[in-house]
Amino acid sequence: MPCSTDVAACSRYLGRLFAARPEIAAEIAAKIDAPVTATEMRGWLATEALTDDSIKPALRRLKQRAYARVAARDLGGRAHLAEVTECMSSIAEIAIETALAVLRDALTARYGVPRNGQGEEQKLIVVGMGKLGGRELNVSSDIDLIFVYPEDGDTDGAKSISNFEFFTRLGKQLIAAIGEITGDGQVFRVDMRLRPNGDSGPLVCSFDMLENYFITQGREWERYAWIKARPLSGGRLDELEKIRRPFVFRKYLDFGTINAMRDLHAQIRREVARKDMATNIKLGPGGIREIEFIAQVFQLIRGGRDPALQIKPTLQVLSLLAERGQLDIDTVLELTAAYDFLRRLEHRLQYLDDAQTQNLPDSAEDQQTIARAMGFANFEALATELDDHRQNVSRHFEAVFADPNEDNHALDVVWHGGEDDHRAGEFSRLGYRDPGAAITRLDAIRGGVRYQQMSEATRSKFDALVPRVIEAAAATPAPDAALSRILDLLEAVSRRAAYLALLLQYPQALRQVASIAGSSSWAAEYLRLHPVLLDELLDARLLEVAPDWPVFRTQLDAQLDAAEPDTERQMDLMREAHHAQVFRLLAQDIAGLLTVERLADHLSELADIMLDLAIRYAWKKLLKRHRDEPRFAVVSYGKLGGKELGYASDLDLIFLFDDDHPDAAATYAKLATRLNTWLSSQTAAGQLFETDLRLRPNGDSGLMVVSLESFRQYQLESAWVWEHQALTRARFSAGDAAIGAHFEKIRCEILCKGRDLASLREEVRGMRQKMYEAHAGKSELFDLKHDPGGLIDVEFMVQYLVLGHSAGHYELTANKGNIALLKLAAEAGLIPGGLADQVRDAYRDYRRLQHGLRLNNLPARVEAGPIADRIEAVRALWNHVFGD
Structure with a gap:
């Protein structure tokens, strides 16, 4: 069981705190069943006389009281993970909010209010990053902050300074108020390295400086970092969001980000291995970071087109990905269970000494303490479940981030050139009927201006993709057509490396493209005109789920x-x-x-x-x-x-x-x-x-x-x-x-108007003749739509029957389609039932044949022989209805 009877036994830090401040232990005993709320914490601060001198001890006392109670509730099995992370995030926000107000007032009294050129007041925006931004702060976390202000200008006091200098001073004082170690400890360690240009950059930046940095220097890992960015103070936040959002979330699907995230994770893995951190449950294999990467890579890829994915909490993102069909529900359930387990274990590691650690302890005593805090009889049992969760996370991480194209492809030589006889032999072996045409097309692409003007990164993707396209097209019933149509698509999207990255990263999507392109020239052209639809091929439910x-x-x-x-x-x-x-x-x-x-x-x-x-x-x-x-x-x-x-x-x-x-x-x-x-x-x-x-x-x-x-x-x-x-x-x-x-x-x-049938018959026959003359073709093939015995004949017969007989047979007014109306007319005795059934079958067959031809942009004409009985049935009913 968790440490419900003696929380100090699971936390040396709490033991020391209770000894130094017994009133906290008493307060916990009285309020152990109540979560710590933001309102309660603000109430504690309201009793303090807060000045720039007293702010530090007041905030540290706040942190100790709130931390001790949430830790006691957590270790005692009374608080779930969301309560713990929300409480820690609230502590940080309230501390920043309170310190900022006090320190700003002191600086304003000395230098005046910062204003822009139009005299408008400017305020410091403290941006919470990482887990603070996502309201997922752990119990011994540092806080990642960035300081931003809207516009340059000067303060309006007698001793005026620039806005930049004012906010730099305010930022430094805020960092000290939160992060400086005093006799009362510290509130949170403060990390400012995520700001533009990191430690070498200025402490604060204006909107213009930030936007210019994003445009000219912003790197892929910074997009990842800014996903969770959340302003904690200041104003004009809509303007800041308009700067942040296009940097983080691309307007189009951004599959190229997978490579960047894969490289970033590999770099972290190398660093972990170098420092021998295999027992690190955050950065090690199957750790917390890999779950966050899975969630956030989908945000970077799709967030620009699906604003719902721009939310910050990891578990909410995973849940939404399951709803969207981007991850299957079993994957999300396993990742969610692992995240909960790993975060609770992380907290118990940190409760020991209030240390920012994610490493499993070496000592047997600490191992037993952690196991007990997690509800296990011994550390071996804990380690077994931990290994299960980490293996699940690693498996899902590899499924998302594994590079399916690490090795060279056997058909690279076919694309890159070589002896034409060898290339032709390869195409023949793969089942292509016209190897010469395929080789000519490939050489034309490689020698073309569009290919030559590709960036090195895009060309690398294109080069890797073409051999795989040749292979995928070969697996279809019509390899030559499939290859030609997919190459049309690739040339059309060649300036959009994200689409190339998608097809490289997801071989199943490429196989689907080949299948669709080989089956239908119309579908291939539709995909070429709307390449964003490639993303639809990644939904495993594409062929399973009927539209809702x-x-x-x-x-x-x-x-x-x-x-x-x-x-x-x-x-x-x-x-x-x-x-x-x-x-x-x-x-x-x-x-x-x-x-x-x-x-x-x-x-x-x-x-x-x-x-x-x-x-x-x-x-x-x-x-x-x-x-x-x-x-x-x-x-x-x-x-x-x-x-x-x-x-x-x-x-x-x-x-x-x-x-x-x-x-x-x-x-x-x-x-x-x-x-x-x-x-x-x-x-x-x-x-x-x-x-x-x-x-x-x-x-x-x-x-x-x-x-x-x-x-x-x-x-x-x-x-x-x-x-x-x-x-x-x-x-x-x-x-x-x-x-x-x-x-x-x-x-x-x-x-239902009464009509003279003879006159109506002549009108309809006359209109039919005009249509035939307007569309009469010279082909020896049968025109499914326009030739006598075709679709138009069926439609005109039905229209005549409806107009001529609805007055006496109201059921014919129903707009149920030609097939159903033929049946109703037969049941009313207006046409022979057997002949009506034959014509209904003919109509179905005509539509099916017409549809198949249109899928390949072919005229709706076929050999008459195989459907002669259908044509005859339609002509027979026409003669019955119109007497021709």
């Missing part, structure tokens, strides 16, 4: 809200999120996990979500709004209207409103225009959708947005038959649901 659209919408909505009022960032966020989801569906599609129908359902629901969010945030941008929520809706036609959306389908849309406010028409016209911009404009992140608004009343000459009543009137009095045909595949997609319901009533009213 409500969760996706909620998360994207939160991101958009957080980006207010930055319109450009919001538009990019929508595009990035849409591209990521499309790519996930694409990967599942290529893997054969989705039917064409299911894929279309997903793409249609995704489009609806994007439309709805675009309405919401475009509305917020209007300067003149007469209501909080717009009475506005988007109605979709065509592919989206029929929930048959494909990857590259444009959106056929109309905009409706139902609002009697005098400014409604003008306001919603502005909203419609802005919404169309949100959807169709090109930004740095690409385009969301191509839109087509010509199906609105009166087409291109009509208003961008119309009222519900105007829409109804137009449909009843002015619309052409082809517009009513289009209405059979129209539905409410986004916006005000009440308008959507009203639209559906109007739609059903129009579809």
